[in-house]
Amino acid sequence: MRLGADLGHVICAPTAAQAIKSYSPDLIVHPILKEDAPQNKVRSELESLLSRLHVLIIGPGLGREDYMQSYARMALSIARSQAMFVVLDADALWMVGQDLSLVKGYRRAVVTPNVVEFKRLSEQAGVDKDVPANERAGEVSKRLGGVVVLEKGKTDLIAIDTTGEAASLQESKLSEEGSEKEKVKEVVEVDTEGGLKRCGGQGDVLSGTVGAMLAWGKCYEDGAFGDKSIPASRLPILAAIGGSMVTRTSSRRAFQLEGRGLLTQDMIPQLGKSFTEVFGSDFQGGEQGKL
Helix, strand or coil, X not given: CCCCCCCEEEECCHHHHHHHHHHCCCEEEECCCCCCCCXXXXXXXXXXXXXXXXXXXXXXXXCCCHHHHHHHHHHHHHHHHCCCEEEECCHHHHHHHHCHHHCCCECCEEECCCHHHHHXXXXXXXXXXXXXXXXXXXXXXXXXXXXXXXXXXXXXXXXXXXXXXXXXXXXXXXXXXXXXXXXXXXXXXECCCCCCCCCCCHXXXXXXXXXXXXXXXXXXXXXXXXXXXXXXXXXXXXXHHXXXXXXXXXXXXXXXXXXXXXXXXXXHHHHHHHHHHHHCHHHXXXXXXXX
16 A cells, blocks of 8 residues: 555454554555354355455465465465465465466466465475575475566566466466466566665565555556557566565665564555655655655
8 A cells, every 4th residue: 555555454353453554544454354153144245345455465464374364265265366476475375385287377376475384385386405596496486386486585586488278368367368478487686785784574565565456457558548558468577577676675675764673564654765766756646656
């Protein structure tokens, strides 16, 4: 929302709802994930809710309790059926690692693993340990069927490889036909300067910035703006690159203000200014765009 999304919905368990509502009145909270709720009732509520949204982020705050993991699998299944853009982070990566078919071939998805998560996901995907470090993200993407992989680190490596058999265009609804021109293999290194402190929660900010950009991508795809000269199949990797650049910039700006005392929440007020720094004031609007 601080990057520019109009609305932010949080789908959670009732036990978490009060704390989330108290955090900000701007958040729309849906405490529908009850441990003992009938599955068909929750599915119906999720289908209705997700049909009104542009993007779904799964993972931050999810946890690994069986019932929450089950609901996350349900939400991802619904998102795929509705051809939603999806960001998978944190404990959603744990979920995917237990069953790669949950995301395999779904090219509207972006996964954002940190160092530990990436090592685990690489092993679960069967990537040989001898594959060079700068090629592993692409190999994971290939084995997941063209899912965009944002490997977080000193620099962020963002990769997509749709040359493998697991890549699916039809289900992702990114192209009417799985033509050879849609076969791509690309790796982008984002070395935008970040802050000098890495604290827990910065990955959640990244998943949010990528999600906001994917929401704009959905609007672009639907014709709300732009000329559709960019194919929908490129929107996930472009959102990942943009989200990485803005998040790293906000980390740097916040560190310049707070130094060693930096907390992740200090990055949030810097997101709008970071967008302006990265993309220019003409695209930001508001008075800060004139500074």
